[in-house]
Amino acid sequence: MRWGRTYFAVQAVAGALWWAAVFASPVVRDxxxxxxxxxxxxxxxxxxFVVASFVAAFGVRxxxxVCTGWTGVVAIALAVYATVTTEAGWGAVTMAPATLGCVVALCLVMLGRVPTAWIIRGPFAFRPAAIRATAATNVASTFRQIxxxxxLFLVVIPLIVAAVEQRWAIALPFPAFAGPVGGVVLLAASILGLSSAFVMSTLGSGTPLPSAMPNNLVIAGPYRWVRNPMALSGIVQGAAVGVMLSSWVVIGYAIAGSLLWNYxxxxxxxxxLEQRFGEVFRQYRETVRCWIPRAPASFPLIHR
Incomplete structure (x- = not known):
């Protein structure tokens, strides 16, 4: 609860300063x-927004x-306004993270925690793949998922985001070499993702999809260097696409995805994984880093 109240306090101060800047500076207002x-x-x-944030900082639910609901309404209204008129783009961009921050802070104030477990319910609940599935079936299923x-996440959404960025007139210039560099990075990250998916689906007796997870703990190929090579690949791919599109918002989208995944x-x-594989996974987690690759440790390739 303390962190939620702290967020609302910071937001109250930031909101008051922004309104002062709006009335003092035509540039900020525009x-x-x-x-x-x-x-x-x-x-x-x-x-x-400002007063409600201040009161919420004292734990008034x-x-x-009220603050969270109003912030969401303003974020939607500004997004629509910016899309229709090409004005107030920076206001729309600012209100989007403010809305997310309010939602998280509201959860902390109301519940004392963020109820993240809902993400893995229903079709996204963690379930091992059917044992009877062959390696060929798992590989085919994995590559369909890819x-x-x-x-969706590397073509459709980035193109929409980049188009909105241009429409809202918030695009920033990128150097001429950004596109080729982004292409090279995208290719390297894609190779990492494909090789990781192949290793997991052939040795893991499952797929990367939560509803058909591997039955074996795979510590082979890229998984000997870093614990989550597919997640690392996806995040780098997203940032590379942003560089190729000269879109700082798409790069921000990739960074936001990395934070969502990590936390x-x-x-x-x-x-x-710890519940299913116990001490072996705990040793693996302690030895192999999540994000930064390092020389492989001595582990069995597969643990059932």
Whole structure:
């Protein structure tokens, strides 16, 4: 709860400073509100955002709910306004993380924690793959997943994000060599991802999908160098696509994905692996790093 209250306190100060800048600087007013009337917006935003954040900092749950709801409404409204008019793009960008921060802080104030376990429920619940599936079946299933996930997260979403970035007039210039460099990095990261997927699906008796997880703890190929080579590959791929598209927002999208994976998904996944593989996984986790590769340790290739 303390961290949630701290967030609301910081947000109250930041909100007050932003409104002071809006009325003091035409530049700040223009890039964050565009042609909107700042007085009309302030009448609602100061009590529902700044004051509510201040009150929520004292642990008042109702204020936290009001602030979070209002922040979400403003974020959506500014996004629509920026898309239609090409104005206030920086305001829309600012409100998006503010909304996420409010939601997290609200969870901490109301529940004392962020209920991340809901992510692994239903079709995304951790379940081992069927033992009867052959290696060929697992490989085929894995590469079907790759086509879908790469198509969505590395093509469709980045192209939409880059288009919105241009529409909101928040794009920043990239050097001419950014595209080729991004292409080389994307190729290298893709090779890492494909090789990791092949090793997991052939030796692990399963797939990377949570609903058909490997039945074996695989410590071979890239997994001897780093614990989560597919996650590392995906994050680097996302950043490389952002560089290729000259889009700092897509790069930010990749960084946000890395934070989500590291602080939300990874602990749940590693808890499941520890329950299933016990001491062997604990030794593996202590020896092989999550993000930074290093020389392979001595481990059996497969542990059932």
């Amino acid at each position: 890039v964050t509100l565009g042609g909107l009337d700042p007085v009309a917006i302030a009448v609602f935003d100061i009590p529902l 109702g204020a936290a709910v 086509v879908v996930f790469w198509g 939300v998904i990874r602990p749940l996944e590693e808890s499941d």
